[in-house]
Amino acid sequence: MPNTDDFIGVVISDVARLLRTAFDRRVRKLGITRAQWLVLTRVHRHPGASQSELAEMMEVERASAGRIIDRLEANGWVERRALDGDRRVKRIFLTPEAERVHRRIWRVAEENVAEALADLSAQEGAQLRDLLTRVKKTLIATVDVGATNGAATTNGAARRAQRNGSVAP
Helix, strand or coil, X not given: XXXXXXXXXXXXXXXXXXXXXXXXXXXXXXXXXXXXXXXXXXXXXXXXXXXXXXXXHHXXXXXXXXXXXXXXXXXXXXXXXXXXXXXXXXXXXXXXHHHHHHHHHHHHHHHHHHHHCCCCCHHHHHHHHHHHHHHHHHHHHHHHHHHHCCCCCCHHHHHHHHHCCCCCC
């Protein structure tokens, strides 16, 4: 049996987990949890997303996303707004304070990745990014095909793959 530590899927998974763990330790100093920074980064990338859409992006239950959003709203970092005359669906937006927090988080993310790639040359880092981007595009296409062919993959999973393809926030 081959060494599973050398399997590319395991390596990618381990690298992603270690990046998140290192990032968590750094942002903890800012007084924010992983779940909170995930919501902030998703809302930054998708302003006006609904609670249901955010739950799907984060791969958590709607109620769990709601509790996180409640805490962020209590901190003054997000606000819920009814749009398009539909008061049933509240859209989530970052406040100016949350935008400042997001900029700080992004600097931490850049430092985190720079440290992770420290043993690579600039050319190797660019090559790694390009190769992973190609793999991501292939996977998105695969997920989309599976969704349109009625496979177990759902359209929601395809949208998640498109929205959440990056490792850093």
